[in-house]
Amino acid sequence: MRLARSLAFYVAFYGGSVGLVSAALLAMALSPRRLRPVVEAWSRYHRTCLRLAGIVVREEGQRFTGPVLYAVKHESFFEAIDLPSLLEEPAVFAKRELFAIPGWGRVGRAYGLVPVDREQGAKALRAMITEARSFVTNGRPLAIFPEGRRVPVGRPAPLQAGFAGLYKLLGLPVVPVAVDSGRLYNRWIKQPGTITLHFGQPIEPGLSRPEIEARVIDAINALNRPPAEALNRS
DSSP states (O other), rough: HHHHHHHHHHHHHHHHHHHHHHHHHHHHHGGGGHHHHHHHHHHHHHHHHHHGEEEEEEEEEEEEEEEOEEEEOOOOOHHHHHHHHHSSSSSEEGGGGGGGGGGHHHHHHTTEEEEGGGGGGGHHHHHHHHHHHHHHHHTOOOOOTTSSEEEOTTOOOOOEEEHHHHHHOOOOOEEEEEEEHHHSSSSSSOOOOOEEEOOOOOOOOOOOHHHHHHHHHHHHHHSSSSSSHHOOOO
């Protein structure tokens, strides 16, 4: 049954994605303002298709109002696809390799994905800061996967150095988002159940690098703690 439901999800989502990416490319050609609704529709469609695999999505906590940097736990492709429906038109920091995907790369760049090139070091950070500030000026929230890669379930990972640089130079509050998608989504045969996204309390700007990293690591892993501890998460 799980195999059949997973196949139904893949056929529906990836089949529909071909049409939605084509629609996004058309929207780009006609008017940039028409792109956002298409991208958000694709993200919502993903949630709908997940029901075919027996997966539902639950949100906990509150989003932050105003300019903010969301630090999102990264366990699977789920959260990367879900961000446009989870947040209000987020500008997302994404690894440069993703922009090479035919069609999708152009759409992502036009929507507001900010390329991250770790090999360029300080030069890349300066470019990211410049782009990020333009999005903040336009009232858009920022989102980053501070671990820099997908992390196996239950294994806290150190944050990439670029996160602390962004936090310091942007001077924005950080809202940590805990996710537990890996146990259901990060495999070929999806497992039925509930994926939870938990918005933690905002963390003020101006902290030292060790303190901000420690607080973010603790908060984004809130859903991976033992049950007794998870009940007391922020």
